Amino acid sequence: MQLCKITSGRLQDALDLVWEVFQVFEAPDYEEMGIKTFRHFIEYGNMVEKVRQGEMTFWGCYLNTYLVGVIALREGQHISLLFVREQFHHLGIAKRLVRMAVAHVETMEPDIRAVTVNSSPYAVGFYEKIGFQPLGPEKKADGIRFTSMRLTF
Helix, strand or coil, rough: EEEECCCCHHHHHHHHHHHHHHHCCCCCCCCHHHHHHHHHCCHHHHHHHHCCCCCCEEEEECCCCCCEEEEEEEECCEEEEECCCHHHCCHHHHHHHHHHHHHHHHHCCCCCCEEEEECCCHHCCCCHHHCCCCCCEEEEECCCEEEEEEECC
């Protein structure tokens, strides 16, 4: 498996993977408003502009040329998206993607000593397992349920 940066030319594939996985693992925990909010957030037109402006950076995990996982950092140190195709769960791919994002933050933003995430209910256990700490109770905004978490390094 290979980890590499996703450019705007491959961004639609990444967003398709995100939506596919979201529908299976996240959408059941969200009300309709939250699903619509998320769908709007990951629209190609919105994301491609954020990538071009440097607001978002995407990386993918590829098995040969098949995209199996995606992570995106927003504002330099916030994990905005982390999704792995169902058949590739429990193989360490999400953990590798997070480690790569942390290494990127350590290299590009050496004064920043933490990575944050607003975890979905489904992923809280995963993030805790790899060292993230909740910053408070679960919240809900625009129909999206999340727990703010931080990994300090």
